[in-house]
Amino acid sequence: MDAVIFRGPFDVAVERRPKPEIREPTDVIVRVRVSGICGSDLHAYRGHQKTEGGYIMGHEFVGTVEKVGNDVKFFTPGENIVSIFSPCCMKCWYCLQGLTNRCTFGAAFGFAALDGGQAEYVRIPHADGTLRHAPVGLDDRLLIMMADIFPTGYYAASRAIEALQMQKVSRLTSFSKQDDGLRTVSGSDLRDLTADSVLVCLGCGPVGICAIAAARSKGIKTIFAVDSVKDRLDEAKVLGAIPLQLGVEDIGERVRAATDGRGADGVIELVGNQAALRSAFDLLRPAGVLSSVGFHQAELPFTGLECYLKGLTVSFGRVPVATVFDAALGCLKENAEALKHYVTHELSLSQAKEGYELFEKHKARKVILCM
Numbered sequence: 001m002d003a004v005i006f007r008g009p010f011d012v013a014v015e016r017r018p019k020p021e022i023r024e025p026t027d028v029i030v031r032v033r034v035s036g037i038c039g040s041d042l043h044a045y046r047g048h049q050k051t052e053g054g055y056i057m058g059h060e061f062v063g064t065v066e067k068v069g070n071d072v073k074f075f076t077p078g079e080n081i082v083s084i085f086s087p088c089c090m091k092c093w094y095c096l097q098g099l100t101n102r103c104t105f106g107a108a109f110g111f112a113a114l115d116g117g118q119a120e121y122v123r124i125p126h127a128d129g130t131l132r133h134a135p136v137g138l139d140d141r142l143l144i145m146m147a148d149i150f151p152t153g154y155y156a157a158s159r160a161i162e163a164l165q166m167q168k169v170s171r172l173t174s175f176s177k178q179d180d181g182l183r184t185v186s187g188s189d190l191r192d193l194t195a196d197s198v199l200v201c202l203g204c205g206p207v208g209i210c211a212i213a214a215a216r217s218k219g220i221k222t223i224f225a226v227d228s229v230k231d232r233l234d235e236a237k238v239l240g241a242i243p244l245q246l247g248v249e250d251i252g253e254r255v256r257a258a259t260d261g262r263g264a265d266g267v268i269e270l271v272g273n274q275a276a277l278r279s280a281f282d283l284l285r286p287a288g289v290l291s292s293v294g295f296h297q298a299e300l301p302f303t304g305l306e307c308y309l310k311g312l313t314v315s316f317g318r319v320p321v322a323t324v325f326d327a328a329l330g331c332l333k334e335n336a337e338a339l340k341h342y343v344t345h346e347l348s349l350s351q352a353k354e355g356y357e358l359f360e361k362h363k364a365r366k367v368i369l370c371m
Contacts, residue, residue: 001018001120001121002016003115004352005054005057006045007053008047011053012045014349014352017119020122023123023125024125025069025070025071026071026128028131029068029123030117030123030124031121031371032061032122032371033140034141034144034368035058035060035116035117035119035368036061037118037352037359039149039206039272039295040295041110041356042356042359046360049297051111051112056115056119057116058109058117058369059086059116060147061082061117062134063083064078064080068127074127075128075133082134082143082147083109083117083122083147084130084147084322084325086108086109086321087107087114087125088105088126088130089105091129092104100129100320100321101317103129118349129322135329138336140368141340142340145210145332145339145342149210151328152207152319152321154328155324156207156211156214156268156291157212157214157220157268158214159291160199160215160267160291161215161220164194164266165193167287168193168194192219194265196221197220197222197265198224198266199215199220199268200264200266200280201215201223201270202269202271202279202283203227203271203276204227204229204233205232205270208225208270209235209342209365211268212225213239214328217334223242224242227245227246230245232365235342235365239338251279263283263286263288264283264284265288266284266290267283267289268291268292272295273294274296277300278301280292281306281312284312286310287312287313289312289314290315292316293317293318296316343365344364344365344367345366346368347370348369348370349369
């Protein structure tokens with residue numbers, strides 16, 4: 001089969017590789033229809049993430065089940081699927097707690113430990129937990145977002161919003177002198193509680209756009225979208241965010257002006273470098289919320305003491321896709337019309353090198369490779 005091989009920084013090539021076979025009884029072999037190039041792929045491509053070459057790239061893919069292992073219960077040949085970006089056994093302690101992002105067997109596709117889906121075929125370990133049936137009527141250009149970027153954006157926004165909701169709930173559920181009882185807060189109340197919160201989305205690549213869509217669906221009215229690429233900011237504006245271009249506008253001043261000088265209630269950081277993380281810290285109000293899903297490779301640019309003195313709620317890490325999949329899918333469907341043209345480049349697998357170059361240089365919003 002043909003496959004996209006990482007050979008070193010800024011060096012990918014399509015090479016012939018053996019078609020994968022069933023190794024374990026929980027495996028499935030998928031014939032890939034469409035594979036995506038993700039921002040996470042660029043960490044190795046740019047050389048920021050140190051890794052040996054020689055593996056098949058890609059952790060975003062949709063396709064059709066071709067073969068199933070003897071212990072696979074939920075999938076049969078011929079079914080259309082989308083894969084979560086890393087295997088989930090659904091049996092280890094972490095999976096049973098809903099922490100599927102920490103599955104004991106959860107090495108991500110498309111890195112040295114597990115060949116990926118930028119290929120004609122891919123082997124799926126622990127397929128019953130890792131694959132999802134393709135919803136009827138959802139185009140592959142949208143479905144491929146469910147492998148990684150939409151659940152990640154949804155999760156990043158949800159963590160920030162839920163933490164802000166809990167701040168408000170803590171106040172509202174204090175004992176009332178009026179009724180001598182504990183006030184309960186419904187789901188609709190929670191949405192209303194944070195509608196006037198001010199969020200900042202640092203980074204408006206694919207995951208950032210998905211985070212903005214999710215935050216808007218959760219009722220947030222004021223979202224500042226920060227990036228250096230105008231096309232990304234234009235897309236964020238379509239989704240209802242306020243675009244702020246790095247190097248052109250005073251980001252801090254605009255955020256402070258919108259919050260009576262306090263700073264943002266929450267910042268969603270998706271860039272994955274120290275400058276963005278420091279900017280997120282500085283933009284937050286005291287007792288604000290930092291939700292970071294950026295794939296960081298260096299030391300934190302602030303100290304524990306700074307976090308303590310500012311009283312921040314801070315969360316890091318990748319999304320437990322299996323746990324949030326259904327909620328994220330519902331949110332994607334809500335935003336399907338706005339996102340239907342988000343894929344800007346559909347290339348053949350043989351054009352993978354060109355696709356990486358376009359995406360790395362910010363000349364494409366989203367690149368997919370079609371078999």
